[in-house]
Amino acid sequence: MRDPRQIAVVGVTGYSGLELARLLLRHPSLETPVFYLRDANGTACLAERFPQFRGWGEAPLRPLGVAAIRSSGAGTVFLATPHEVSAELAPQLLNAGLRVIDLSGAFRFHSAETFTSWYKLPAPHAAWLGEAAYGIPELYSKEIAAARLVANPGCYATSVILALRPLVESGWIARNTSVVCDSKSGASGAGKDPRRDLHFVELDENCKAYGLFAHRHTPEILEHTGLSESQLVFSTHLLPLARGILSTIYVTLDPPQTGPDVEALFRKFYAGRPMVRIWRAGTLPELQHVAHTNFCDIGFVLDSSGRRLVLISCLDNLGKGAAGQAVQNLNHMLGIEEQTSLQ
Amino acid sequence: MRDPRQIAVVGVTGYSGLELARLLLRHPSLETPVFYLRDANGTACLAERFPQFRGWGEAPLRPLGVAAIRSSGAGTVFLATPHEVSAELAPQLLNAGLRVIDLSGAFRFHSAETFTSWYKLPAPHAAWLGEAAYGIPELYSKEIAAARLVANPGCYATSVILALRPLVESGWIARNTSVVCDSKSGASGAGKDPRRDLHFVELDENCKAYGLFAHRHTPEILEHTGLSESQLVFSTHLLPLARGILSTIYVTLDPPQTGPDVEALFRKFYAGRPMVRIWRAGTLPELQHVAHTNFCDIGFVLDSSGRRLVLISCLDNLGKGAAGQAVQNLNHMLGIEEQTSLQ
Amino acid sequence: MRDPRQIAVVGVTGYSGLELARLLLRHPSLETPVFYLRDANGTACLAERFPQFRGWGEAPLRPLGVAAIRSSGAGTVFLATPHEVSAELAPQLLNAGLRVIDLSGAFRFHSAETFTSWYKLPAPHAAWLGEAAYGIPELYSKEIAAARLVANPGCYATSVILALRPLVESGWIARNTSVVCDSKSGASGAGKDPRRDLHFVELDENCKAYGLFAHRHTPEILEHTGLSESQLVFSTHLLPLARGILSTIYVTLDPPQTGPDVEALFRKFYAGRPMVRIWRAGTLPELQHVAHTNFCDIGFVLDSSGRRLVLISCLDNLGKGAAGQAVQNLNHMLGIEEQTSLQ
Amino acid sequence: MRDPRQIAVVGVTGYSGLELARLLLRHPSLETPVFYLRDANGTACLAERFPQFRGWGEAPLRPLGVAAIRSSGAGTVFLATPHEVSAELAPQLLNAGLRVIDLSGAFRFHSAETFTSWYKLPAPHAAWLGEAAYGIPELYSKEIAAARLVANPGCYATSVILALRPLVESGWIARNTSVVCDSKSGASGAGKDPRRDLHFVELDENCKAYGLFAHRHTPEILEHTGLSESQLVFSTHLLPLARGILSTIYVTLDPPQTGPDVEALFRKFYAGRPMVRIWRAGTLPELQHVAHTNFCDIGFVLDSSGRRLVLISCLDNLGKGAAGQAVQNLNHMLGIEEQTSLQ
Incomplete structure (x- = not known):
């Protein structure tokens, strides 16, 4: 045994x-x-x-x-x-x-x-x-x-799925609207092999998008959020830092909601789950809050109409x-x- | 005189x-x-x-x-x-x-x-x-x-307006769809006054969103693209670098287009305008390409359906x-x- | 009680x-x-x-x-x-x-x-x-x-004193020669108050010396190494990173020594002291080895004459x-x- | 022709x-x-x-x-x-x-x-x-x-030779004392080939010494300063930035001098040479002052005895x-x- x-x-x-x-x-x-x-x-x-x-x-x-x-x-x-x-x-x-x-x-x-x-x-x-x-x-x-x-x-997939899953299960995402996930990652997510584009001088003071409509974490996100391929737009960017992913996620809600409702949805969904930290409505986590930890921090801002929701989901790509x-x-x-x- | x-x-x-x-x-x-x-x-x-x-x-x-x-x-x-x-x-x-x-x-x-x-x-x-x-x-x-x-x-406004204006004038943007502008900026755009959140240690190895639904460049973008307030979602982020803005812009096209069509639209619109450089369909500019210059570089990727367009617009926030x-x-x-x- | x-x-x-x-x-x-x-x-x-x-x-x-x-x-x-x-x-x-x-x-x-x-x-x-x-x-x-x-x-003082103390006690430092300590520090050592020179844009891609012949850690170093004020030259520099001090220390030895002798001196001095890690003769620690730890890492290179010794002493300024x-x-x-x- | x-x-x-x-x-x-x-x-x-x-x-x-x-x-x-x-x-x-x-x-x-x-x-x-x-x-x-x-x-050699040459020609450097040159460089000086140690993640938030007593710029410095091999100690370090070299140089003077004397020596030596900028006695140049330029900036601090001189020499390693x-x-x-x- x-x-x-x-x-x-x-x-x-x-x-x-x-x-x-x-x-x-x-x-x-x-x-x-x-x-x-x-x-x-x-x-x-x-x-x-x-x-x-x-x-x-x-x-x-x-x-x-x-x-x-x-x-x-x-x-x-x-x-x-x-x-x-x-x-x-x-x-x-x-x-x-x-x-x-x-x-x-x-x-x-x-x-x-x-x-x-x-x-x-x-x-x-x-x-x-x-x-x-x-x-x-x-x-x-x-x-x-x-x-x-x-x-x-996948690291990107974790940040996106944890932010979207409560909304998907609530049924609040408006039909036939795009869900845009603009993810930004530090360089350790790209691996350790020496590559021209990961040379210090190439990434320092730089930011670039890559893998549009082609990133391998896409099918994980589709499978575990239930979004259709035509609904999800997922992009990835490299940042000049070592550790961390920050995903900015744009969702249209129908019917409209209030900030406290959205916060309550997330708090209930992740109750008893200490590694996901929900931020108060209108406050946003930053990469530094999660670097060198196993937390995924999620915050959001809702516009005054209650229809347009922007979520920020952060984690350490080597941690969570x-x-x-x-x-x-x-x-x-x-x-x-x-x-x-x-x- | x-x-x-x-x-x-x-x-x-x-x-x-x-x-x-x-x-x-x-x-x-x-x-x-x-x-x-x-x-x-x-x-x-x-x-x-x-x-x-x-x-x-x-x-x-x-x-x-x-x-x-x-x-x-x-x-x-x-x-x-x-x-x-x-x-x-x-x-x-x-x-x-x-x-x-x-x-x-x-x-x-x-x-x-x-x-x-x-x-x-x-x-x-x-x-x-x-x-x-x-x-x-x-x-x-x-x-x-x-x-x-x-x-x-405004620096953000310039990057977004130059990328959207040809599409707006072409009439290709699908009605009633959101246009998402996820902008990322270096720290010199936030000014020179000493501020806690601009302390080196606070921004180093960090990335954060700010000013959601409240950024002062929003009305410039609305006025010069003609988008309605309910159609535009504009977000801004601070990056750990000194100079540059990279805006990732998500547009839904109707009717669908091909990559060469979109490239031709931009090339024609900016013909004789040397400070806007259009990239070949499917290739994307990076911040380093425009740092310390007066160029605004615009590239894009179109998905296989021809409906979902992601544009990248880069400039030096102190230059262009x-x-x-x-x-x-x-x-x-x-x-x-x-x-x-x-x- | x-x-x-x-x-x-x-x-x-x-x-x-x-x-x-x-x-x-x-x-x-x-x-x-x-x-x-x-x-x-x-x-x-x-x-x-x-x-x-x-x-x-x-x-x-x-x-x-x-x-x-x-x-x-x-x-x-x-x-x-x-x-x-x-x-x-x-x-x-x-x-x-x-x-x-x-x-x-x-x-x-x-x-x-x-x-x-x-x-x-x-x-x-x-x-x-x-x-x-x-x-x-x-x-x-x-x-x-x-x-x-x-x-x-003091953070600088710790890095310098730990590297010099075994040599001072051994009596190997040549009389009437300067001991040069060129220390480099990340920005968190300078404190959290917003200051113009600690603005992200001012320190990013920058390096500068400061406090020459005037740094307050000098008297700690003098007192705990026993060097005279005329023998010690201590300089401090700011680096574009958050955490860590690397001190490069230049000593003239008399009589000349071998690498194994120097290594043995340090190993014996710090035997049973797990937070000071001695590197093998000719190998050198880097800041990343000690960031987010309580270690002080010490390595050195000795020239072929056995007289000129360069020590590298690293620690995390917020840790050790x-x-x-x-x-x-x-x-x-x-x-x-x-x-x-x-x- | x-x-x-x-x-x-x-x-x-x-x-x-x-x-x-x-x-x-x-x-x-x-x-x-x-x-x-x-x-x-x-x-x-x-x-x-x-x-x-x-x-x-x-x-x-x-x-x-x-x-x-x-x-x-x-x-x-x-x-x-x-x-x-x-x-x-x-x-x-x-x-x-x-x-x-x-x-x-x-x-x-x-x-x-x-x-x-x-x-x-x-x-x-x-x-x-x-x-x-x-x-x-x-x-x-x-x-x-x-x-x-x-x-x-060589880039390091230029920064060191320009700082030392006026002192050597003046005869002010004390006999039989070491001249310590502690040079720090950005990563572009190490070339563009992908190397493990130049991967963004390896150099970000890091600083390390390398090439002690073995750097190929050493013989250039010896030949054009006239220092003997036993007198010069030259070390090189990698910094987490792209462009620039800052050399901190430690010299013992005999007879002792005043700050104005040292400044006058340098101003006279480089009169009519606009690409070398001499700083006022007691003020020091920083890397940012020379990045993206062809200047070599030289400043210094002299201790109260007039015997111990610390020079800072900065240039852009891709420029000057x-x-x-x-x-x-x-x-x-x-x-x-x-x-x-x-x-």
């Missing part, structure tokens, strides 16, 4: 992986996690490879291999790997009886067609797609607690947008307080 | 004023401009007060006084002053026979009610409101060339958004090449 | 105060701290005033008053106040039997003359100067554990340079693990 | 190359420059490849080839290429009768041994080393005006540190005003 508190982590080199390591090393309910890297380079411990971890507690670093993970006794594995790698590793680890939390996009869709159409790749893991829980605990905590496989959501939410999912799988290690 | 090439500048201490000084000092068709400051402090020349101008050519700095400007022989005066100050100074200088280019919001509306309703101040200068030309030369070059008073537009456009207006008033000193 | 685990905090509005609040709220060995503000504005809890604390646990916010603190039962008080305020409050609180950790410069010198000469103020608290422990626990842990009053050191070190001092005063709440 | 005003530019893709293109396109005394790229990709003009140049005037872009440059009629060629490429191209172009301004390190040393020892490469161009003028016009204007080959200096100085050298070679196109 595998112990779910024995943790394996695959792929610690990226920004999400490093943040995950930080959160797991200080998590009070876990055994020391073991890290696996394709390129472990003979170094035996995490801090030798990543000197910023010295003094945080030691953890073993081992060459990646499914057999090694299987025989290690680990009960839960985090995959902080590209989707191609996750697609290959996850089924093997699941078949060996481990529970898997995958931070990539490989298992985020119930439909293989959706995956293939947006990722331009076959979806070989179709057998597992139906079983994966979509890892936003504020929406799917029961499924996550019971799941063998959790697909940790990736590693933090992954640990929150783990906490649900272990049946412990969801904030554990996240404050 | 006053010489319009003799220039007075009031209010050089702000960011727009300093940029204006830079552009005027290197302008090849002007006499040396004279700078006026309420707090001239007995310093006799610009570089003594602002050491960054040493080596750029000398220019006198004098205590502010309408009489002094009148008797100096200047024919054209730039007001880089707050709107209360401009409202007071401009009529006196106009009555003395000078031409005025005002960078504040004091004379941007034909209607005194509009001014009062957005600026919460009486509009004592009502006699002059009707005569002021709105200083976007790509739209109003004839009026500007002939004007005694030019109201230099303020001082650069002011000099471009001066060039039209002098009847010389509009790019003079702006490359 | 007062309980030292009952904590009062005066002055939470500055950057050090907010960081201190964060560290104390999550500290596992303390009662809920009570916060005192001159301008408490009738708000009853911390998160109401500072919304970024919502979800971190509640804490009372009360109007500042010595009587209120005295009668609250608190045993230890942190003063995150300007030195004039600390100078006034500390003696009253000490006389009431509280232990005091003061983050200002008011009690950092044994000599009243030194204080007066650098701070241009009388030193009315002379009676307490001799009793104050200088709060670098790696050097003075015994004094701190027993102290009623701890003077938390202020609030973190204050909590580390508290831990010593309470007799608990010094890293508690600091990882 | 070749016309020196007909310009060829090799290697426009790097940051120095792009800045050079900007300066040459607006230069009033030149024919339209022709740009050569190894990878010209069939595009025929500069703005097609680099859209930020649209509206700046057109210029041809051609595939790189020595024969093509030779037959183009160009009289002067700029090499904005890596030193290996410059080492190969320059002799061929010189032999064809062109004058060459090389921005790389290939021809900066009179001694082939120095080049080989620091660049770890053979110096095949030894025949040309003796003939190259070192391109700091404030020191070597006569040599530059007459030269067939100008070696444009590279492309701007290259154009300044061209102006001397053409016998025209040295500031032409540089204001």
Whole structure:
């Protein structure tokens, strides 16, 4: 019988992986996690490879291999790997009886067609797609607690879905009107590989839009808000900062509402969900309020007609947008307080 | 008879004023401009007060006084002053026979009610409101060339109006659909006065929305695009950078169009207007492309249905958004090449 | 008998105060701290005033008053106040039997003359100067554990003293040679008051030196390294970032040493001191390695002659340079693990 | 007979190359420059490849080839290429009768041994080393005006040499004391190639030292200041900004001097040299004062003993540190005003 508190982590080199390591090393309910890297380079411990971890507690670093993970006794594995790698590793680890939390996009869709159409790749893991829980605990905590496989959501998608879901369920969004989501992200969301457009000089003092009508987080948003493809307009921008996503979301309401009504809707929807913080009507969160946290902060302004609503949804793309939410999912799988290690 | 090439500048201490000084000092068709400051402090020349101008050519700095400007022989005066100050100074200088280019919001509306309703101040200068030309030369070059008073537009307004005007005139914007303008600006647009929220630490690694449904550039956009107040949603955000505005603008088209059609519309509209650069369909400008220039760059992406159009409009808020456009207006008033000193 | 685990905090509005609040709220060995503000504005809890604390646990916010603190039962008080305020409050609180950790410069010198000469103020608290422990626990842990009053050191001073102290004690620094300390700091070290030179636009893309031969941390460095005033050259620079100090320190060695010798000296000196991390000879720490931590990282490069040594000493000015070190001092005063709440 | 005003530019893709293109396109005394790229990709003009140049005037872009440059009629060629490429191209172009301004390190040393020892490469161009003028016009204007080959200096070296040269020539630097040069640079100085350590996230909110006792600009500084290798300590740091170098330089004076004496020394030394701006004794330049200019600004503070001098020397590493100085050298070679196109 595998112990779910024995943790394996695959792929610690990226920004999400490093943040995950930080959160797991200080998590009070876990055994020391073991890290696996394709390129472990003979170094035996995490801090030798990543000197910023010295003094945080030691953890073993081992060459990646499914057999090694299987025989290690680990009960839960985090995959902080590209989707191609996750697609290959996850089924093997699941078949060996481990529970898997995958931070990539490989298992985020119930439909293989959706995956293939947006990722331009076959979806070989179709057998597992139906079983994966979509890892936003504020929406799917029961499924996550019971799941063998959790697909940790996209960072943009988390910020947009958490802001829209209460409105969608309320039926207040006017039919046949566009919902515009203008999302802005720091550079750590774009990954760690050196790229010309992520060179410091290219992004410093710059701001640019990218991926219009083509961003891979689009189908996640459609699936978990229920908006139609023709209703949603989703855009993404790069900002000259390291961490954080701020989504400005434009919705038309019908019938018109008051500020207190909208606030009450959100407060009720997220009651008992401490990681989503609702701001008072007319006040707005900023990126700095959520940087280095696992919070998603949501605020809004309603115009005087009560019809035009602008929402601001903020989170840290490495926190609630990736590693933090992954640990929150783990906490649900272990049946412990969801904030554990996240404050 | 006053010489319009003799220039007075009031209010050089702000960011727009300093940029204006830079552009005027290197302008090849002007006499040396004279700078006026309420707090001239007995310093006799610009570089003594602002050491960054040493080596750029000398220019006198004098205590502010309408009489002094009148008797100096200047024919054209730039007001880089707050709107209360401009409202007071401009009529006196106009009555003395000078031409005025005002960078504040004091004379941007034909209607005194509009001014009062957005600026919460009486509009004592009502006699002059009707005569002021709105200083976007790509739209109003004839009026500007002939004007005694030019109201230099708001920085956000310039970026939005230049992007929307061709679409409005084409009649392609679907009726009863919202036009969403999500604008993002660097910190120099917020002025130079020390403010808690503009402290380096407060804005660094931050992004925040502000002024929703309340920004003073809204009525300029309404007046010069012809959109109705219920159709326009205009939001503004602060970015952690010094210079530049990027507006992401969401429009629904009816009937649907193709990318080449939209590109052709813009190219035709701005033919012979070198300071507006149109990007090829599907390619998008970035802030860095326009920083430290007088260009407004416009690009767009159209979705596959041809109905949903996302425009990106970029400019430097101190260039085309303020001082650069002011000099471009001066060039039209002098009847010389509009790019003079702006490359 | 007062309980030292009952904590009062005066002055939470500055950057050090907010960081201190964060560290104390999550500290596992303390009662809920009570916060005192001159301008408490009738708000009853911390998160109401500072919304970024919502979800971190509640804490009372009360109007500042010595009587209120005295009668609250608190045993230890942190003063995150300007030195004039600390100078006034500390003696009253000490006389009431509280232990005091003061983050200002008011009690950092044994000599009243030194204080007066650098701070241009009388030193009315002379009676307490001799009793104050200088709060670098790696050097003075015994004094701190027993102290009623701890003077938390300056941020620059901490980075320089920790790097120089082992060399001074070894006797390796060549006589009559200068020791140059070129320190670079992020903007949060300059405080939170809006100032023209701390406006985002003024510091963005900028770097500047300030306070040459006049910085108030100089006498702390002289006193705790034993260098003479003519030997030390200490300069400070502002960097366009929020948190962190990096000091580059230039020392001439006599007799010449090898890299392993220097590394061994530092490792031995800081053995059992986990918050100072020594880097391997020839490798250098960076600001990012210590941001948001309580570590001071020290690395060095020695030239081929073994005579010219360049040390790099990094810390977070709000962590080990202020609030973190204050909590580390508290831990010593309470007799608990010094890293508690600091990882 | 070749016309020196007909310009060829090799290697426009790097940051120095792009800045050079900007300066040459607006230069009033030149024919339209022709740009050569190894990878010209069939595009025929500069703005097609680099859209930020649209509206700046057109210029041809051609595939790189020595024969093509030779037959183009160009009289002067700029090499904005890596030193290996410059080492190969320059002799061929010189032999064809062109004058060459090389921005790389290939021809900066009179001694082939120095080049080989620091660049770890053979110096095949030894025949040309003796003939190259070192391109700091404030020191070597006569040599530059007459030269067939100008070696444009390193950016760090320019900032340090300009600050130290007057002191060296005055004989005021105390014998046997170290001269410490602590230089800080923005990221554009490190080149445009994507590198892990230049990723936005790695440099944002970071500062780090690099290249201690190993930086390739060291031998330039030694040769043009006359300091001995044991006297100079030169360190380099990366800052989170795009453009600019600030060098803090620590000198011991013997005999002691006064502030006015030091200021007078510098003013006399740089009299008639408008691109070096001397600050009043006790005032210091900042990076923002020189960004996007060709100025080198020098200020200093002297301690009360008159013995310890701290100099601040600032320039834009792409301006006076590279492309701007290259154009300044061209102006001397053409016998025209040295500031032409540089204001």
